[in-house]
Amino acid sequence: MKRDGKPKRRTSEIVRTVAGVLALLVGLALVLYPTVADKINDAVNKKAIGEYQRQLQTVDNGAYEAMLQDIATYNDRLFKAKPYIGELTSEEWAKYESLLNLDGTGIMGYIEVPKAKIYLAIYHGTDENVLQTGVGHLEASSLPLPGESVHTVLTGHSGLPSARLFTDLDQLEIGDTFVLHILNEVLTYRVERMARVSPEELEDMKIEEGQELCTLMTCTPYGINTHRLVVTGRRIETPSTPAEEPEQPLVIQPFTSKWNRWFLLLPTVLFVGIVVTVIIVHRKRKHKKTARESRRGEGFRS
Numbered sequence: 001m002k003r004d005g006k007p008k009r010r011t012s013e014i015v016r017t018v019a020g021v022l023a024l025l026v027g028l029a030l031v032l033y034p035t036v037a038d039k040i041n042d043a044v045n046k047k048a049i050g051e052y053q054r055q056l057q058t059v060d061n062g063a064y065e066a067m068l069q070d071i072a073t074y075n076d077r078l079f080k081a082k083p084y085i086g087e088l089t090s091e092e093w094a095k096y097e098s099l100l101n102l103d104g105t106g107i108m109g110y111i112e113v114p115k116a117k118i119y120l121a122i123y124h125g126t127d128e129n130v131l132q133t134g135v136g137h138l139e140a141s142s143l144p145l146p147g148e149s150v151h152t153v154l155t156g157h158s159g160l161p162s163a164r165l166f167t168d169l170d171q172l173e174i175g176d177t178f179v180l181h182i183l184n185e186v187l188t189y190r191v192e193r194m195a196r197v198s199p200e201e202l203e204d205m206k207i208e209e210g211q212e213l214c215t216l217m218t219c220t221p222y223g224i225n226t227h228r229l230v231v232t233g234r235r236i237e238t239p240s241t242p243a244e245e246p247e248q249p250l251v252i253q254p255f256t257s258k259w260n261r262w263f264l265l266l267p268t269v270l271f272v273g274i275v276v277t278v279i280i281v282h283r284k285r286k287h288k289k290t291a292r293e294s295r296r297g298e299g300f301r302s
Contacts, residue, residue, distance in 0.1 A: 041163035048121045049110045055102045071099055075142045079149040079207050086140050096139055109182035116168035131157050144182045151213040153205050159222035166218035172231055189214045189233025196227045204230045
C-alpha cells in the first residue's frame, strides 16, 4: 500500500507545483500587461512617426506648396459650408482622405503634450482601429494647418488597458501648451478652455471666424464614458528651438535604447526567475522528505 501511495503523492505534489507556477504566471501577466502593452503601443507610434518624417523628406517644394494650398482651400470651404461639426458626404470624405496623406497610411502628423507625456500619431477619421493605437482627427473639423477660421478636433481614448493614449489629458490646466507637427509646420496651442460636456454638446467644437483653435477630446469618467472632456487651445507663436537641438526632426526607432530592451525583457527574466525558484524549493522539500524517510528507516532497523 505504501508503495502504491508514493507515486500518487508525487503526482499530487507535481500538480500542486505546476498549479502554483501557473497561478504566479497569470498574476504576473495581469500586473505587467498594461505597462508592457502601453510600451509596445508607444514603440508602434514612434515607428509610425519616424516613417512619416522620412516620407516628408521626399516631398519636393512644388508638391509641398500645392498641398498647403489644397488644405487652405478645403478648410475655407468647410467653414463656409459647415460652421459647426457635421457629417461629411461621400464626396467630401473622398476629398478629406486624399489630403495630408503622404504615404496612404492615413497618418497626417503627430501630437506632443509635454505635461501629460503624450506623443502619438494623428490619423484621418475616428475609426475604432485608429483610436485603439493613436489619435483620430474628427473628419468634419478643420485640417490642422495655419489659417483663419480654423478649428481642429482630435480625439483619443482614455483608460484602455493596452495603451494610455489620452488618459492623462485631465492633468492639463489653463495656460499649458500642446504641439501639433503637421508636414513641416509646428503648431503650438495654449489651453484656454477645459470642460466636461455630454456627447451631444458641440458648442465647444464649432469653427469661430478669424480664430485658430484646436480641441483635444476624450471620454470621461474612466470606464463609464458618459461625458467628454474637451481641452481647447488657441494657436500661439511656437517658441524658438534652442540652438543645441537638431534642426531636422528626430527619427525615432522602436527598441533602440537599452532601457526599452531591458524593459521588454523583464517579463521573461521574471518568468525564468520564478520557475527556477519553484524548482529549487521543490527539490529542497523533496531532499528533506527523503532524508526524513531515511532516518525513519534507520530507526525501524535499529
